[in-house]
Amino acid sequence: MPTSVPSFQQSVIDEFRANEGKVGGPFEGGDLLLLTTTGARSGVSRTTPLGYVRHGGSLLVVGSNLGGPRHPGWYHNLLAHPVVRVEVGTRSFEALAVPAEGARREELFAYVVRAAPGYGDYQAATSRLLPVVVLERAEPEGWEGPGEVRTLADKLLEVHTWLRGQLRQVRAETDLHFASRGAAGTAPGLGLQIRQRCLAFCQALEFHHVSEDGHLFPGIARHHPHLAETFDRLADEHRAVARLQDGLAALLAPVAIADPARFRAELEEMSSQLDAHLDYEEEALLPLLADVPWPPAGPPAAP
Structure with missing residues (x-):
């Protein structure tokens, strides 16, 4: 508000x-x-x-x-x-x-x-x-999206593609920072370009996972009770990613990222776990959402 x-x-x-x-x-x-x-x-x-x-x-x-x-x-x-x-x-x-x-x-x-x-x-x-x-x-460099969004599966894939693109760009900018270090082998604190994009990524990822936990997953689970183990695994993976995300957020809290090497290591761990999580989620959920129209139909008009 x-x-x-x-x-x-x-x-x-x-x-x-x-x-x-x-x-x-x-x-x-x-x-x-x-x-x-x-x-x-x-x-x-x-x-x-x-x-x-x-x-x-x-x-x-x-x-x-x-x-x-x-x-x-x-x-x-x-x-x-x-x-x-x-x-x-x-x-x-x-x-x-x-x-x-x-x-x-x-x-x-x-x-x-x-x-x-x-x-x-x-x-x-x-x-x-x-x-x-x-x-x-705000979009990652080269962002074009996955194409026309007509179903909930398309929408989920669009969000995942955006998140992957943001993470790739943060990693590329971080790698470039380390590659351009001075001859003494020391790197100054990572720049605001990296900080701002990574912070935006972390906040978007948190919003996406909270929305899934609060709305998407419970809605699907009601219609597919046999997938209880799948949703338990997805929830566990959300918690694991959130712990890594919290660690990155703590490093990003100051305006200058004072420990670039630690940031880079935690970013790589985040990338590895998130890629595996998104792959599993897509494998498990996209077939279930392929026939659900997007955007959702509004309530019927009053007579």
């Missing part, structure tokens, strides 16, 4: 949505988007109007907070919940929010200032380094 927002912000949000992304007042003529984040502590959604700058296929937003001494709340939210919702014009889509670091942050901030010089004034007004956040597509 969304939280309340200041009346001025709410008026901008309402005007944005009523006029296909166009607003007047101080934002007239500017590039404006709506960013919806999930509260780091509250877990509820919060929508904020923000200026943005296009950069290739991504959008850049800056945590300027009008040059104030603290990062804005939406920035802390996206560090805790990296998948955000973005509204631009009439489009609405999910994005992965990744703060830029080091030389890349400097390069992107200079790019933003060339397009919108006011951000340079905000940086000059504070000793705080203004975060530059890249809003990029």
